[in-house]
Structure formats: structure tokens, C-alpha cells
Amino acid sequence: MSTDRPSFRHPQAARNTAGFTRKDYEGAISTLCAGCGHDSATNAIIQACFELAIEPHRVAKMSGIGCSSKTPAYFLGRSHGFNSVHGRMPSVATGANMANRDLLYIGISGDGDTASIGMGQFAHALRRNLNLNYICMNNGCYGLTKGQDSATADRGSAGKKGVPNPYSAIDLCELAIELGASYVARGFSGDKQQLVPLIKGAFAHSGLAFIDIISPCVTFNNTATSTKSYEYVREHIEATNTFDFIPLQQEILAHYPEGTSQEVVMHDGSIIHLHKTDAGRDVTNRRKAVDSLEEEKAKGRLLTGLLYVNQNIMETHDIINSTLRPLNSLTEADLCPGNTALQKINAGLR
Amino acid sequence: MKPTNIDNPEYFHKVIDCQYACPAHTPVPEYIRMISQGKYDEAFKINWISNVFPGVLGRICDRPCEPACRRSRVEENPVAICRLKRVAADFKSPGADFLPEVPAEKNGKRIALIGGGPASLTVARDLLPLGYTVDLYDNQKKAGGFIRTQVPSFRLPEKVLNEEVDRILDMGVNTHLNCQVDSLKKIVDLGYDAIFVGTGAPRGRDLPDLPGRSEGGDAIHIGIDWLAAVLYRHVIRSGPKVLVLGGGNTSMDCCRTAKRLDAEEVTVVVRSPKADMKASPWEIEDAEEEGIPIIDNHAPLEFVIDSGKLVGMHFQKMTAETDGSGNRRLVPTTEPPVFMPCDQVLLAVGQVNAFPFIEPELGIKMTERGLPELDPTTHQSSIPNIFFGGDAAFGPKNVITAVAHGHQAAISIDLFCRGQDLHDRPAPSTNLVSQKMGLQDLLYDSRVATDHRYAVPTVDRAKSLKNRLLEVELGFSKKTGHQEASRCLNCDVQTIFDFSTCIECDSCVDICPESCITFTDNGDEEDLRTRLLAPSDNKQQALYISPALPTGRVMVKDENVCLHCGLCAERCPTSSWEMMKFTYNCPTAGEK
Incomplete structure (x- = not known):
């Protein structure tokens, strides 16, 4: 098995506006199956970072435990990272985010790390609307421990072992909408055309952006009887809408006939243009977003795309009114009010 | 686009850029692999079967393979293919057990070869094992042709040449050396079943109309004749101040030889800009490294004679202009003529064909250019049993082309003598073998080395400039040869895609370091090339297209900069990609 990739890249490989090639966003060679x-x-994450010309040293990657949580080793090799305890990625991400709100935080988790051992952490990160890109690579099984059903496995779905799962599944997207996430999307690892813009939209969003990526486990859960196999997902996929992500710096060239698209302006000034396919689907309306998910589920379909976005929910820093500056840049003068101020406070208490 | 037909042997042959570019289609990656495994005998044998003169070509080949090498599209320099060929020749064991058996009992057919150069020797090599009687006629005392008389010993030692020429002669060629064929009719009258003419392009071009040419007398030489005279020691010294005219390889050989014959000052003067010189870049480099200036854009005007003695030359400065239709031509500048002093001039301004021995009444049709009218595939002339090859066929080319001609002519002569259709030629033999070993290993070394091209060590310059017989290049050591061999990208190990088992997981797309692979909707070639993951503007390189996959998309692989690293196959969960070694061997005479 190869332990590294050849160092050569395409001689005409493009550079982004920050002067980086795609190679600058790569990590070590994958050791996954x-x-x-x-x-x-x-x-898809590498591609999104490259296209948005994000500077690698301005990114922090956090993860828990699992196959998914190994992946930060395989992208953004020049970024900061923390591989934490099982299910505890949100805590570590919260701490880091509190210390420095200027970095882009990518939290990588899996269905076990999120929907089982880390469920409590997940819920509270959502509730606080932490400015975190929470990416859950969801394969419906515990691949690292030989493929047992996870909490997101659909009822009746059977992996390689052949025993149908008797329990009902947790829909992480519905839960995220319910618990206060302000950007919720679902993608499929086999469809980068949809997935890359979803990730770019998440990066532009301020607040908790949750992306549930259905990401088949080829070794344990890619069977004909599984609902998380490449084939099943391809056959049952339904997209909410197609959309264009237009970064702030880019000139708007596309023209959208009136009434055919819905525009969402992100906090950083980027714009998401949603092409309406169904007038009943409004991704800015929380109730309708949940309805859409439930309706498609009833039809046996898997709804993907941007499911819900709300630009009006404040992120944690704004809620707690914390300093705008990274803590490491605060000096004694910023932190210590001085003797005069202390005297004043003391006087007020007398 | 239609799905690629990988059953067509030429598809994967074209992916092996070096082999495809080689006129003799030598299986380059295979012999380089043998070298990297230390199997020099096998490497030599592969070469000998295909190009007949590995030791010679490992030194003086024109190397069309190297500019074609995929490595030069991935980094700065191609693999040193030519010098690796020499490694095979240098380190092979002395035995010759690779030689084919020549039957004691002849088949009764007699073949005459006119000229003893590489083309004729190749024909002899190919026909002797089939039982033909082969008579070789040459006007020199030793066979070898122009690679003997024209190529100086400091580039090609006589020992190497003798070994490779004698290997063929010893297979049972009846040699008629020191034998000037001045009448082809006489040969025809000897009743040969077939005659092969491989007499090269023997005449060096002169500048007869340039003022002062006749007065200059013996201070002015035709380059190739002068080189032959040096070889036979008729010339042992050169003038102190030498001008060499011409920008081809002969010019480089002349100037470097003059430098070794005690010339104090040697200057090469070229009509055209340096970039347009015909000489191989490495020959130019070698000459310049020996301190020989090359002055370009100077056209000769006259030889300057003072009291009956050559004292210099006048040149007109030229400039290259592009006319409206994009053609470049040389025009004189308005500057006054430039005088360059000299006491000897070597003319290396081109070679021409000459067939003074072919009588018109034989009825061999000639073209306006003075070349025989030939079938380009069979090399047959208008007289059915007379064939031409090498420089004598289509004008001056190079040794490896002559060898390729020899192979084709031998096939034709064999078919002709057996009374068969010359156009019903044997097909190349091909093979496709999986390189999978166990679950995760490959039979070939798929690691892509990042080493830059290794330079060939040379002898001490002061020493080599004193001795024209001392070979300049020392050749790679075994170790450096191994390192250079590891730079080869194994382009003969093909990426084979089976669309029927692909689950479109994108693993190959994600791992490919060169972004060669794209899954997209089908379209015509021009459109597809704009929609691939990486720029795809090298149209010489094919796109490998699969039939439609379950999503309706197709797999498109741009062969251009594929490293043949095998990662697509390694990361494919369903083995839809497989690395398979493609062997392509040219047919030889007697095969069907």
C-alpha cells in the first residue's frame, strides 16, 4: 500500500487569488478503506477551501474519534488541528472559538461521534449557535469497530452482517433545525457538484452550520440491503433546490429571472442564489424546512441540498458579547482596569 | 465521444510516448525496468532485437524518444533514455547467447546488400536466421558505413562499433569489402532474388559558386570527407584557425575533431539563428563546453585569398523575418560584411543523395529530388526485387530510422521471396498482463522518483582535447544508471478501466495527483477538454473514454500527464481500475 502520493501535480494546476494551488490544501495520504x-x-472540503482562497493557517480543524475523525489528517496539512476525545469535538471547538473568533473552525465528526456518544455536546453547540462548521460524515455504521449499526441507520437497513436494524433512526438534520442551528444542509459524498457549494455556503455563514454528509462505508455498509450504500442513495436522492454560491469578492454575472430564485445574503456579504423548483419549499422557514424533510421521508426519499438557513440568529460571541479580539492579543492594559478603576469599584461597594 | 477502443493495439502504444516516437519502436520502459533490476543482459537483448546497435545508439542516437518522454511534461527533463541504453550495453555479460540460430541449410534465396551501413546490416540480421544467403558489398575496408567514417571516435569508440558490426557479420554475411559497386546492373546480372540498396547520402554539399572556392584549394574541405580522412589518418593535423560552416551534427563533429587535431581557434558559423540549428541540443552543448564559439545569423559571402592562400572569409549578417503568412525566412541586414580570419574551412552544410552506380536503363524510377520512387511501407522500388532503405531511401535522417527501414525492408524481401503480398504484413504482437500482486501490491515499482536527470560523467577535458580517440562520455555507473532508471514513469503499465463494476465513488478522482480523471457528461472532444478537472490542451495526447455509467456520466481520463503511479487502482474499492502491462513488439521478417 502506498504511504505517500507522488509529489508531482498537474503542470498547469490553477492558483487561487491567495496564490495557493490545490496541493497547498492537501494533507497526508488517506489510510481509510x-x-x-x-x-x-x-x-470536497479541500476544493471548497481552494476555491474560496482561504489561507490554510487561518483554519482550525477539530475532530473526535472514528473513521470520520481521522480525516483532518488528510486535508489542510498546513492548518491548526485538534483530534479530541470521542464525542467531545464540540467542547474543544467551543473553547478554541472562544479564545480566537477570527479563525475558521471546521469540526469533523461521524454518526457515532455525533448521534451516540457526543449527542449531548452536539445539542448544546447547536443551541448556542457556535460559529462552527460542523461536518458529520454519516455512514450509518461504526466502521472502525467492524460495522455495527449506528444511531443514524434506518430501521430495516442491513449492512454486511445481514441483520436488519430494529431501531428507528435519528435524523441529524431535523434535530439540528430543531435545536437551533442556523445553517443546515445535507450532501452526498458521491456528488461533489452539490457538496462543494454547500461547504462554501457553510464557511460564509456566521453561526453553527451543520452539514450531514451521507458518506457510504464501502467495507461494511455498501450492501444491496443498506439505505446508506452508493447505489441506494443515488436512487433515492432528492434535492431541495440547486443553488449558486457567489463569494463576496466575485462580480455577480448570472442573471436570474424574477421569481425564479431566492437570494440569501450571508454575513460576510456572499450571496446564495437558490433556484426555486418548488414554491412550497422555503429554506428560510424553519417549519417548512422540517415539513419538507418529513414529506420526502414519507415518500421514501432522502432530501439533500440546503435545508434551512437563518441569518438572524446570533452566534455565541454576539450572544455573550465577548471581545472581538483573539485572547492572545489582549495585553495587561486591556485586561487589568488599573488601580483607579479598582478604587472606584471598591468605593461603590462601601 | 465514442468509448475508447483499447483493443486497438495502437491506443496503448501511443500512451508509451518513447516507444511510439522511436522509429524502431523499441520497448523503452521494459528495458529501463530491466536496468533498474540489474538485469543488463535482458535489457540489452530487448534493445538488440529492436534496434540492433544498442552500444552505438546508446551513444549517438538522435533520441526522438527523449523529447517525447512523458517525464518532460511533468518536470524539466526527460529520462536519459539514450544513456540508459548504453548502460545496458556497458554492463551486459560478454556472452552472446541471445543470438538467433542461423540454419546451416540455406533456403536457396540470395540477397545482395549494397552499402554496409546500419540499414543493410539490419536487413542481414533479420534475414540470416530465416536461411537467406546474404552478400554485402561496401567500398570501405570495414563494414559500418557512415557510423564508422563520420562519427568521431571520441563519441563512438571503434571497439564498440566493431563489436556490434561483427556480431552481425559473424552470423554468416558474405562480405565483399573494399568493393566499390559502380554498376548496379552488374549486381542485377548476378541473379540475386532481391537487392537492398543502403548506400546512404554519401555526398557532402559544397559551396562551388562562392567566390574564392577554387582558389582556396586544399584549405577548404567537405566536412564528411575530412572526417573520414581523419579516421584513416590521411589527415593528422588541422590548421591553427578553423572555420566550420553549418549547423548540423556533422558541423559539431567537425569542430570538435579539429579542436583535437591541435587547432588553436575553432569557430562554427551558422546562417540561421541558433534556435533553428539542426544539430541536437546536446551536441551543441558539448561543442560549446569545449570552448568552441557558435556564431549564428552569418551567411558566407566569399573566401578571402591573399597571395594564393586562404586568409579568411566574408560573411553577411542575416536576420530572421516573419512574412504575412507566418513563414520565417532569412534576409540580409544592411550591415557591412563581416571578416573572419582563418586558414582552414570545413563545409558541413548538408548532405545529398547520389546514385552514380544506378544505370538509367535499369528502369528504376527516380523522383525530382534524385531519390528512388518507393512504396513508403514496403520500401520497394519500381523494380520489384530492388529495395531501398536508410538515408538512400528518403534522404538523410538518422541511424535509428535506418534500422527501422532495415526491418521493414527485410519483411518486404522475405514476403517477396516467398511470393506473398508485400502489403499483407505481419501485425505487431501485443500483450496485456495484470500487475496485481496479492491484495495491495504491484509487480512493478510504482513509486514516482523525484530525482532530477543525472548528468553523464565525462573524462578530464584537457586530456580528451589532446586525444581524438578518447571517448568523452564515461557512461553512467551501475548506481547512477539505477537512479536514472528509477525516473522512468512506467508508461507501459496501463490504467485499464472497467465501467461495468464502477460505483462512481470518486476515489480515483480524489487520489490522482495529476487530476487526470473526471466523471462527467459525455460530449465531443473539444467540449470535453474544457470540462475536465485539469487543463487539457495537449491534443496530441488521447482522452480515454468509458461507456456510460449508471449515472449517465462517462469516465474521461486525459492520458497527458498520468504518472502511472497506480494510485487509482489502489484506491478503487471494486478493482474497476487495474494496472496492466502492455507489451508491443514490432513484427520482424518471417513472422505472421
Whole structure:
């Protein structure tokens, strides 16, 4: 097995506006199984970072435990990272985010790390609307421990072992909308055309952006009886809408006939243009977003795309009114009010 | 686009850029692999079967393979293919057990070869094992042709040449050396079943109309004749101040030889800009490194004679202009003529064909250019049993082309003598073998080395400039040869895609370091090339297209900069990609 990739890249490989090539966003060679959906998800992240010309040293990657949580080793090799305890990625991300709100935070988790051991952490990160890009690589099984059903496995779905799962599944997207996430999307590792813009939209969003990536486990859960196999997902996928992500710096060239698109302006000034396919679907309306998910589920379909976005929910820093500056830049003068101020406070208490 | 037909042997042959570019289609990656494994005998044998003169070509080949090498599209320099060929020749064991058996009992057919150069020797090599009787006629005392008389020993030692020429002669060629064929009719009258003419382009071009040419007398030489005279020691010294006219390889050989014959000052003067010189870049480099200036854009005007003695030359400065239709031509500048002093001039301004021995009444049709009218595939002339090859066929080319001609002519002569259709030629033999070993290993070394091209060590310059017989290049050591061999990208190990088992997981797309692979909707070639993951503007390189996949998309692989690293196959969960070694061997005479 190869332990590294050849160092050569395409001689005409493009550079982004920050002067980086795609190679500058790569990490070590993957040690996951050949064909793992996580590798595609990883590459979608690399692609999104490259296209948005994000400076690698302005990114922090956080993860928990699991196949998915290994992936930060495989992208953004020049960024900051913290591989934490099982299910505890949100805590570590919260701490880091509180210390420095200027970095872009990418939290990588899996269905076990999120929907089982880390459920409590997940819920509270959502509730606080932490400014975090929470990416869950969801394959419906515990791949690292030989493929047991996870909490997101659909009832009746059977992996390689062949025993149908008797329990009902947790829909992480519905839960995220319910618990206060301000950007919720679902993608499929096998469809980068949709996934890359979803990730770019998340990066532009301020607040908790949750992306549930259905990412098949080729080794344990890519069977004909599984609802998280490449084939099943391809056959049952339904997109809410197609959309264009237009970064702030880019001139708006596309023209949208009136009434055919819905415009969402992100905090950083980027714009998401949603092409309306169904007037009943309004991704800025929380109730309708949940309805859409439930309706498609009833039809046996898997709804993907941008599911819900709300630009009006404040992120944690704004809620707690914390300093705008990274803590490491605060000096004694900023932190210590001085003797005069202390005297004043003391006087007020007398 | 239609799905690629990988059953067409030429598809993967074209992916092996070096082999495809080689006129003799030598299986380059295979012999380089043998070298990297230390199997020099096998590497030599592969070469000998294909190009007949590995030791010679490992030194003086024109190397069309190297500019074609995929490595030069990935980094700065191609693999040193030519010098690796020499490694195979240098380190092979002395035995010759690779030689084909020549039957004691002849088949009764007699073949005459006119000229003893590489083309004729190749024909002999190919026909002797089939039982033909081969008579070789040459006007020199030793066979070898122009690679003997024209190529100086400091580039090609006589020992190497003798070994490779004698290997063929010893297979049972009846040699008629020191034998000037001045009448082809006489040969025809000897009743040969077939005659092969490989007499090269023997005449060096002169500048007869340039003022002072006749007065200059013996201070002015035709380059190739002068080189032959040096070889036979008729010339042992050169003038102190030498001008060499011409920008081809002969010019480089002349100037470097003059430098070794005690010339104090040697200057090469070229009509055209340096970039347009015909000489191989490495020959130019070698000459310049020996301190020989090359002055370009100077056209000769006259030889300057003072009291019956050559004292210099006048040149007109030229400039290259592009006319409206994009053609470049040389025009004189308005500057006054430039005088360059000299006491000897070597003319290396081109070679021409000459067939003074072919009588018109034989009825061999000639073209306006004075070349025989030939079938380009069979090399047959208008007289069915007379064939031409090498420089004598289509004008001056190079040794490896002559060898390729020899192979084709031998096939034709064999078919002709057996009374078969010359156009019903044997097909190349091909093979496709999986390189999979166990679950995760490959039979070939798929690691892509980042080493830059290794330079060939040379002898001490002061020493080599004193001795024209001392070979300048020392050749790679075994170790450096191994390192250079590891730079080869194994382009003969093909990426084979089976669309029927692909689950479109994108693993190959994600891992490919060169972004060669794209899954997209089909379209015509021009449109597809704009929609691939990486720029795809090298149209010489094919796109490998699969039939439609379950999503309706197709797999498109741009062969251009594929490293043949095998990662697509390694990361494919369903083995839809497989690395398979493609072997392509040219047919030889007697095969069907």
C-alpha cells in the first residue's frame, strides 16, 4: 500500500487569488478503506477551501474519534488541528472559538461521534449557535469497530452482517433545525457538484452550520440491503433546490429571472442564489424546512441540498458579547482596569 | 465521444510516448525496468532485437524518444533514455547467447546488400536466421558505413562499433569489402532474388559558386570527407584557425575533431539563428563546453585569398523575418560584411543523395529530388526485387530510422521471396498482463522518483582535447544508471478501466495527483477538454473514454500527464481500475 502520493501535480494546476494551488490544501495520504465516502468528503472540503482562497493557517480543524475523525489528517496539512476525545469535538471547538473568533473552525465528526456518544455536546453547540462548521460524515455504521449499526441507520437497513436494524433512526438534520442551528444542509459524498457549494455556503455563514454528509462505508455498509450504500442513495436522492454560491469578492454575472430564485445574503456579504423548483419549499422557514424533510421521508426519499438557513440568529460571541479580539492579543492594559478603576469599584461597594 | 477502443493495439502504444516516437519502436520502459533490476543482459537483448546497435545508439542516437518522454511534461527533463541504453550495453555479460540460430541449410534465396551501413546490416540480421544467403558489398575496408567514417571516435569508440558490426557479420554475411559497386546492373546480372540498396547520402554539399572556392584549394574541405580522412589518418593535423560552416551534427563533429587535431581557434558559423540549428541540443552543448564559439545569423559571402592562400572569409549578417503568412525566412541586414580570419574551412552544410552506380536503363524510377520512387511501407522500388532503405531511401535522417527501414525492408524481401503480398504484413504482437500482486501490491515499482536527470560523467577535458580517440562520455555507473532508471514513469503499465463494476465513488478522482480523471457528461472532444478537472490542451495526447455509467456520466481520463503511479487502482474499492502491462513488439521478417 502506498504511504505517500507522488509529489508531482498537474503542470498547469490553477492558483487561487491567495496564490495557493490545490496541493497547498492537501494533507497526508488517506489510510481509510479504498472507496470510502469520507475521502470524497475530505476532497470536497479541500476544493471548497481552494476555491474560496482561504489561507490554510487561518483554519482550525477539530475532530473526535472514528473513521470520520481521522480525516483532518488528510486535508489542510498546513492548518491548526485538534483530534479530541470521542464525542467531545464540540467542547474543544467551543473553547478554541472562544479564545480566537477570527479563525475558521471546521469540526469533523461521524454518526457515532455525533448521534451516540457526543449527542449531548452536539445539542448544546447547536443551541448556542457556535460559529462552527460542523461536518458529520454519516455512514450509518461504526466502521472502525467492524460495522455495527449506528444511531443514524434506518430501521430495516442491513449492512454486511445481514441483520436488519430494529431501531428507528435519528435524523441529524431535523434535530439540528430543531435545536437551533442556523445553517443546515445535507450532501452526498458521491456528488461533489452539490457538496462543494454547500461547504462554501457553510464557511460564509456566521453561526453553527451543520452539514450531514451521507458518506457510504464501502467495507461494511455498501450492501444491496443498506439505505446508506452508493447505489441506494443515488436512487433515492432528492434535492431541495440547486443553488449558486457567489463569494463576496466575485462580480455577480448570472442573471436570474424574477421569481425564479431566492437570494440569501450571508454575513460576510456572499450571496446564495437558490433556484426555486418548488414554491412550497422555503429554506428560510424553519417549519417548512422540517415539513419538507418529513414529506420526502414519507415518500421514501432522502432530501439533500440546503435545508434551512437563518441569518438572524446570533452566534455565541454576539450572544455573550465577548471581545472581538483573539485572547492572545489582549495585553495587561486591556485586561487589568488599573488601580483607579479598582478604587472606584471598591468605593461603590462601601 | 465514442468509448475508447483499447483493443486497438495502437491506443496503448501511443500512451508509451518513447516507444511510439522511436522509429524502431523499441520497448523503452521494459528495458529501463530491466536496468533498474540489474538485469543488463535482458535489457540489452530487448534493445538488440529492436534496434540492433544498442552500444552505438546508446551513444549517438538522435533520441526522438527523449523529447517525447512523458517525464518532460511533468518536470524539466526527460529520462536519459539514450544513456540508459548504453548502460545496458556497458554492463551486459560478454556472452552472446541471445543470438538467433542461423540454419546451416540455406533456403536457396540470395540477397545482395549494397552499402554496409546500419540499414543493410539490419536487413542481414533479420534475414540470416530465416536461411537467406546474404552478400554485402561496401567500398570501405570495414563494414559500418557512415557510423564508422563520420562519427568521431571520441563519441563512438571503434571497439564498440566493431563489436556490434561483427556480431552481425559473424552470423554468416558474405562480405565483399573494399568493393566499390559502380554498376548496379552488374549486381542485377548476378541473379540475386532481391537487392537492398543502403548506400546512404554519401555526398557532402559544397559551396562551388562562392567566390574564392577554387582558389582556396586544399584549405577548404567537405566536412564528411575530412572526417573520414581523419579516421584513416590521411589527415593528422588541422590548421591553427578553423572555420566550420553549418549547423548540423556533422558541423559539431567537425569542430570538435579539429579542436583535437591541435587547432588553436575553432569557430562554427551558422546562417540561421541558433534556435533553428539542426544539430541536437546536446551536441551543441558539448561543442560549446569545449570552448568552441557558435556564431549564428552569418551567411558566407566569399573566401578571402591573399597571395594564393586562404586568409579568411566574408560573411553577411542575416536576420530572421516573419512574412504575412507566418513563414520565417532569412534576409540580409544592411550591415557591412563581416571578416573572419582563418586558414582552414570545413563545409558541413548538408548532405545529398547520389546514385552514380544506378544505370538509367535499369528502369528504376527516380523522383525530382534524385531519390528512388518507393512504396513508403514496403520500401520497394519500381523494380520489384530492388529495395531501398536508410538515408538512400528518403534522404538523410538518422541511424535509428535506418534500422527501422532495415526491418521493414527485410519483411518486404522475405514476403517477396516467398511470393506473398508485400502489403499483407505481419501485425505487431501485443500483450496485456495484470500487475496485481496479492491484495495491495504491484509487480512493478510504482513509486514516482523525484530525482532530477543525472548528468553523464565525462573524462578530464584537457586530456580528451589532446586525444581524438578518447571517448568523452564515461557512461553512467551501475548506481547512477539505477537512479536514472528509477525516473522512468512506467508508461507501459496501463490504467485499464472497467465501467461495468464502477460505483462512481470518486476515489480515483480524489487520489490522482495529476487530476487526470473526471466523471462527467459525455460530449465531443473539444467540449470535453474544457470540462475536465485539469487543463487539457495537449491534443496530441488521447482522452480515454468509458461507456456510460449508471449515472449517465462517462469516465474521461486525459492520458497527458498520468504518472502511472497506480494510485487509482489502489484506491478503487471494486478493482474497476487495474494496472496492466502492455507489451508491443514490432513484427520482424518471417513472422505472421
